[in-house]
Amino acid sequence: MIASGIRWPMIAAAKTNNEITRELVAPNEDKLPVWWYVGMSLGTIMLAYGAWAFYTSLTQGLGTWGLTNSVGWGWDIINFVWWIGIGHAGTAFTIFFLVFRQRWAASINRTAEAMTVFAVLCAALFPLLHMGRPWLAFFIFPYPNTRLLWVNFNSPLLWDVFAISTYLLMSITLWYFGMVPDLATMRDRSKNKISRAIYGFFSMGWNGSMIAYNRYETLTRMLGGLAAPLVISVHTIVALDFAVSILPGWHATILPPYFFVGAIFSGFAMVLTIMILLRNAFKISDFITEKHLDSIANVLKFGSLVIGLAYAIEIFIAWYSGVEYELYTFFNARVSGSFSTEFWIMVFCNAIAPQVFWFKKARRNLWILFIVSIIINIGMWFERFIILISSLAEDFLPSSWTGYSPTLVDIGIYVGTFGIFVCGMLLFIRFIPIIAVNEIKAFKKDGN
Amino acid sequence: MAYKHIIAKFKEEAVLLKALTKMQQEKVTLVDIYGPFATHDILRKFTRESKLPYASIIYGLLSLTGIFGLMYYTSVIDYPINYGGKPYFSFPPMVVIMFLVTILGTTILSVLTFHGRSMVFPGKPTKIIDTDVTDDTFYMVVDQNYNPEEIKGWLQESGADEVFEKEF
Numbered sequence: 001m002i003a004s005g006i007r008w009p010m011i012a013a014a015k016t017n018n019e020i021t022r023e024l025v026a027p028n029e030d031k032l033p034v035w036w037y038v039g040m041s042l043g044t045i046m047l048a049y050g051a052w053a054f055y056t057s058l059t060q061g062l063g064t065w066g067l068t069n070s071v072g073w074g075w076d077i078i079n080f081v082w083w084i085g086i087g088h089a090g091t092a093f094t095i096f097f098l099v100f101r102q103r104w105a106a107s108i109n110r111t112a113e114a115m116t117v118f119a120v121l122c123a124a125l126f127p128l129l130h131m132g133r134p135w136l137a138f139f140i141f142p143y144p145n146t147r148l149l150w151v152n153f154n155s156p157l158l159w160d161v162f163a164i165s166t167y168l169l170m171s172i173t174l175w176y177f178g179m180v181p182d183l184a185t186m187r188d189r190s191k192n193k194i195s196r197a198i199y200g201f202f203s204m205g206w207n208g209s210m211i212a213y214n215r216y217e218t219l220t221r222m223l224g225g226l227a228a229p230l231v232i233s234v235h236t237i238v239a240l241d242f243a244v245s246i247l248p249g250w251h252a253t254i255l256p257p258y259f260f261v262g263a264i265f266s267g268f269a270m271v272l273t274i275m276i277l278l279r280n281a282f283k284i285s286d287f288i289t290e291k292h293l294d295s296i297a298n299v300l301k302f303g304s305l306v307i308g309l310a311y312a313i314e315i316f317i318a319w320y321s322g323v324e325y326e327l328y329t330f331f332n333a334r335v336s337g338s339f340s341t342e343f344w345i346m347v348f349c350n351a352i353a354p355q356v357f358w359f360k361k362a363r364r365n366l367w368i369l370f371i372v373s374i375i376i377n378i379g380m381w382f383e384r385f386i387i388l389i390s391s392l393a394e395d396f397l398p399s400s401w402t403g404y405s406p407t408l409v410d411i412g413i414y415v416g417t418f419g420i421f422v423c424g425m426l427l428f429i430r431f432i433p434i435i436a437v438n439e440i441k442a443f444k445k446d447g448n
Numbered sequence: 449m450a451y452k453h454i455i456a457k458f459k460e461e462a463v464l465l466k467a468l469t470k471m472q473q474e475k476v477t478l479v480d481i482y483g484p485f486a487t488h489d490i491l492r493k494f495t496r497e498s499k500l501p502y503a504s505i506i507y508g509l510l511s512l513t514g515i516f517g518l519m520y521y522t523s524v525i526d527y528p529i530n531y532g533g534k535p536y537f538s539f540p541p542m543v544v545i546m547f548l549v550t551i552l553g554t555t556i557l558s559v560l561t562f563h564g565r566s567m568v569f570p571g572k573p574t575k576i577i578d579t580d581v582t583d584d585t586f587y588m589v590v591d592q593n594y595n596p597e598e599i600k601g602w603l604q605e606s607g608a609d610e611v612f613e614k615e616f
Contacts, residue, residue, distance in 0.1 A: 017484060017584035142518065150522035154531070154541040162545050166552040173559060180568075181485065181582065188579035205572030208581045212566045213486040214495035219562045222501055226551050233547060240544075438485040 010104055010443060012286040017441050021185060024437045027282045027429055028186065035281065036426060043422035050416010053409045054129070062132050064409040070402045071392045075410040076126040078384040082266070083123035083417065084164070084238055085259075085380060087171070089267025090116025091231045094174050097439075098224030104295060106439040107287045111278065112271045113175040114432070118424040119270075120168045122417035127160070129413065156240040163230075163237040170227050177220055180206050181438040235263040242387065248325040249334075249391035252317065258310040262380060265303030265350070269376035272296045274425070276370045278434060287435050294363045300376065301357040307383075308351030325396055332394075338403075339390040342382050349379020453479060453616050454590040454599055455577060456608035461487050464586045467606035468493055474602060477593055479616075482577055483586040500565075504558045511553025515546050577616060589616055 015023070056064050067074050090113035097105035128134045140161045142151050151158050184206035187199035206212070239259035242250040272293065279288045318330035334343045353375045356362045363369065394401045428434070458464040464481070468490065471478055481494055519542050523529075528536040563569050577587045588608075590599055596613075603611045 021484075021583050142522070144526070148527065150527055152529075152531075153519050153523060153545055154534075154538065159544045159548070162548045162552075166548050166555075169552065170555055173555060177559075184574075185484070185582040187574065188576070188582045200574050201571050203574070204568040204570055205574050206568065206582075207574065207576045208482040208484060210481040210483065210486065210490055210494055212568060213483075214491050215498045215500060215562055215566050217486055217491065218498035218500050219558060222504055222558060223555060226555055229547070230551050233544075237544065442485040442487060 010107065010287075010289075011440065012289050015286070015444070020441055020444070021189075021437055023283065024287065024433050024435050024440070025186065025189060028431060028433060029189070032430065033281065036430070039422060039426050043419045043426060046415045046419030047423060048419075049412045050419050053412025053416055056409050057129055057413065058134070062130070064407060066404060066406045066410050068402045068404065070395065070400050071389060071404045073130075073388055073392060074404060075406045075414060076130045078381070078388050079414050079417065080123050080126035080130075081238055081259075081384045081388075082381050083119045083126075084235065085263035085266040085384075086270045086377075087116045087119035087123060087167075087267065088231055088235060088260075088263035089271045090114070090119075091167075091171055091174065091227050092264055092267060093271070094178070095224055095228045095231065098221050099228055103443045104292055106443055107292055107435050108271060108275060108296075110175075110178060110432075110436045111274060111428075111434050112267075113171060113178065114425060114428045114434075115270060115274060116171045116267075117168070117175055118421045118428075119267075120164065120171060121424075122420050124164060124168065125417060125420075126413070156237065156244050159237045160241060163234045167230060167234045170223070170230055174220070174223055174227060177216070177223070178436060178439075179432055180204055180216075181208070182433045182436060184208070185437055186433070232260055235260045247391045247395055248318075248323070248329040249387065252314065254310060254313055254317070258307075258314075261303055261306045261310065262350075262383060265300065265307055266377060266380035268296055268299050268303065269373045269380070272300070272369060272373040273377065276366055276373070278429070280366075282434070284435065287440060290364050293366075293369055294360075297357040297363040297369060297372075300354050300372075304351055304354035304357075304376075308347075311347060311351060329391060329394070333390045334386060338394065339386060342386050343390075346379050346382040346386055349375045350383060353379070451615065452592070452613040454592060454596055454603070455612055455614050455616065456588045456590065456603040457610040457612075458586040458588065458607075459584065459609055460607075461490070461586065463607040464588065465489055465493070467588060467603055467608060470602050470606050471588070471590065471599075474599075476599055476602075477591040479589040479591055481586060481588050482581045484582050484584055500558060500561060503561050504554050507557035507561075508550050508554040511557075512546055512550045514553070515549035516542065519545065575616075577614070 011020075065074060065076070090109070093105045093109040093112040096102040097109050128137055131137060139145055140151060140158065142153075144150060180203055183199050183203035187196055187203050190196035190199055236256040236259065239255040243252060243255040245251060275288055275293065275296070279285050279293075315330050315335070318326040321327075331337075333339050353372055356368060356372060362372075389404050393404050456467060458467065461483075464483075465487075468478075468481070472493070478494070481490060483490075520537065523538075524536045530536075576582070577589075578585065581587055588603070590603070593599060600611050
């Protein structure tokens with residue numbers, strides 16, 4: 001008889017509820033490993049470099065960046081789009097879990113959501129700095145400002161403000177609500193008064209009441225449902241920042257779905273990188289099994305096919321349109337011109353390398369998984385580089401063509417956001433259970 | 449004199465479910481069940497469907513009309529600006545912000561409703577039966593009703609690990 005075999009067991013070995021608690025909170029309770037301090041030190045160094053770049057940008061202005069009259073959006077917007085893309089995975093996992101009932105995602109969604117929150121925070125920093133005068137950032141919110149002017153609701157840049165603020169708030173809400181029962185577990189296991197008081201404060205007096213659980217489940221399911229269209233809309237709106245302009249290479253209807261798939265693709269790649277690291281750093285391979293990693297690899301394989309198809313369609317439509325500017329951007333600037341190296345790196349990293357996941361052996365080999373996930377993250381950065389720089393640097397008017405190279409300040413801000421991300425994730429790992437303990441207990445018997 | 453509830457302790461969800469069925473058959477008044485995670489069988493048997501989604505629909509409609517009103521007021525009434533001859537009132541670009549603010553408003557108001565209805569909020573003092581309730585133990589809290597001894601007997605028969613009386 002063929003077992004319905006909804007899926008593999010979510011936990012590799014049979015465990016009692018108490019064993020699950022002990023194993024999953026061990027990273028929060030045990031002595032910190034040496035690599036944690038090493039990571040924190042590296043993160044702090046990166047943060048220091050970022051702080052210097054941030055200070056330089058604030059005090060000396062955007063002239064310290066590599067921007068030119070033609071390339072008005074440089075590293076800042078590349079990195080903004082890259083971080084926002086990475087920030088899509090957390091909420092996507094939560095939706096998998098809550099809406100599509102993919103319960104295997106319970107082992108991953110907590111960390112993926114943490115990653116989302118830190119990635120979106122990093123992303124938000126770039127447009128903020130790009131304003132030139134970030135202390136006036138509140139001008140972008142809809143209120144009658146000093147001249148009694150309102151914001152322009154027809155602008156995709158304002159849509160972005162709304163999209164990212166909503167997304168950040170939603171991600172934090174989903175993340176925090178998901179962890180409340182686990183914070184209560186941490187509170188009740190705390191041995192010292194200070195940590196009990198802090199966990200107690202954030203666990204909202206959670207006492208395990210089934211009546212409260214009922215409302216809580218309804219709320220989280222509902223938030224998952226609300227987040228689903230939001231995830232799709234956020235990167236769609238980021239794509240519209242480009243697509244509603246008239247630049248060759250940007251002015252394309254394929255950009256919104258292409259950006260969305262790219263975001264899920266890069267986000268899942270980052271989740272894979274982090275989960276492999278955590279799986280090896282802590283003894284949680286019973287909870288993040290090879291099958292979990294296999295599933296993420298399958299999603300990446302699918303994403304890679306869609307991305308590859310999008311690249312091909314873009315080039316085909318440029319040729320089919322017969323518009324000389326489109327032809328130039330795609331065939332001269334990207335495929336075989338000033339930006340061909342970056343273009344082919346992008347194609348290799350995003351469309352070719354992940355095809356290795358057609359082989360089961362590759363999906364079960366941690367080294368291959370890890371390396372390909374890093375390759376995808378690099379490739380997705382190059383994708384944003386190609387879209388932005390190749391279109392801006394060589395547009396309609398050859399007399400305004402220019403090269404582009406980032407300055408130390410540009411690089412510093414990017415490195416600084418890595419510092420925020422690394423330090424944020426390490427603090428998360430230290431203080432919050434990296435796997436949703438209560439959800440694992442609830443679903444452990446289902447095998448789905 | 450302080451009122452004491454009958455409390456039954458369970459390590460296994462299946463046993464708890466059996467005891468819950470028995471209590472419901474005998475029409476015993478239950479106060480609540482506490483446990484480390486939400487088991488769907490118990491939620492289905494013990495709780496009613498939450499009305500939060502209905503409230504959320506109202507919040508969504510309020511947010512939608514609110515943001516549409518704000519955009520119409522700012523673009524057409526308060527400060528109309530002529531962008532290259534385009535109409536002051538243009539619906540398609542409003543859709544994006546209406547969509548986002550509907551989600552934002554629904555989320556914020558639903559979360560606040562949850563806090564208000566469940567009376568949980570950051571900083572709320574903790575009141576738990578025992579610390580193992582967030583680890584691996586379920587507790588069924590039962591009203592004394594008119595037949596406390598009989599209830600204790602039923603709970604023990606159902607397989608409760610421990611039955612005791614406590615103020616809660």
